[in-house]
Amino acid sequence: MPIIKNAVIAAAGLGSRLGHGKPKCLVEVAGKPILEWQLRLLDEVEDVRIVVGYMEQDVAKLALSLRSDVIIVRNPAFRSTTTQQSYWLGGRYLQSPCLYLDGDIIFNPESFKAFLDRAGMVSPLIGIASSKTEQAVFAETIVDSAGNLMVAGFSRNNKSPWEWANIACLPPGMLQENGGDVFSRLASFIPLSAQSVECFEFDTDADLLQAEEFGKKISGLF
């Protein structure tokens, strides 16, 4: 089975809405920083790149202590660029499909592995999750003639049972330098193959409490 060999974690952002004064990838959930949760999921991926910006020294130090062969990619303009720029910098020069994910999400490991396995065969592949919040980027889905789930559009207004999960496997050349939101860029390529993932993102302290519960629940699945 073809496998995904490259992954990019976008960990350059400030996490300002959470207000903990550090990037969300360093926030601990169920005893481990988010970055550690994510690197464990990427154990089988041979090339992992972590894009850093805010508190880059702390993020790089943690990343390298957890896995000494990661490549740290610097995004010094993190304050004024979008996640797409981090993704673009991380995946620059790659010639094969690459997994891109935001550095502030915890994934159910079984669901993550299923996504990774499918991404080896289908690229681009867009991760979607059951929508939880009002602020979600909703993903409008259809089923194609072969019975495959596809994303047909993204919207902040038209509610849907699904939201963009901030994880995707993309072939080279799909992302733009200094582009806007990732989902806006992806929208230019619809319809896109989709796969659901079980994950948890957190923006507030209330979310963090729920994240702890989620974290404890999935700990046993590793």
Next chain:
Amino acid sequence: MTNTAYCFDLDGTVTRDELLPIIASEVGLSEEIGFLTRLTIQGQIPFEMSFRLRCRLLSDIPIKTVAEIVDQVPLDETISDFIKSNTGCCYIVTGNLNVWIEKILDKLGCGFFSSEATWRSDGKLGPLTKILRKSDAIRELRSKYDRLVSIGEGANDLPMFQEADIRIAYGGVHAPAHGLVEVSDYVVSNGRALCRLLRTL
């Protein structure tokens, strides 16, 4: 097809250990060389003066003795394999002296830029004829290559990084100098990660 050159610092990048402390220790001058090195890192003496003083301290040791000590210093296997497989587009850019590092350069088989000194008739170090400015090396390569990649770890690599297109701070022996990371595009901490990155560029 983009024509790319890979420019490697030597000490603590291609070699698994810094050369100067090893040479100093072998010839019983650790304290003196260490003192000068500390003053240099603290910015209290300019690099060029520091280099001249350190060479002066070691000038009583036969060149052959120093070259043999240097030859024993292990190289990072993954990095030296990469260089040996790409000799046509790899360059060592080092402030170290050609007469001391000759054997390492022969082993690697690639191009190089270094500081230079002459041999005295008694086999000891003659006057320094060239102290390399790393930026000069990159500028010289600019005419031959579309793209220049620099790999280094110390503050003295800054001039090289300022001229290069893709800059990789390497932390194999110790964490790369903070000032160097600030002008880098990538940071890696072992030879495997470095070569994996170089192969994708």
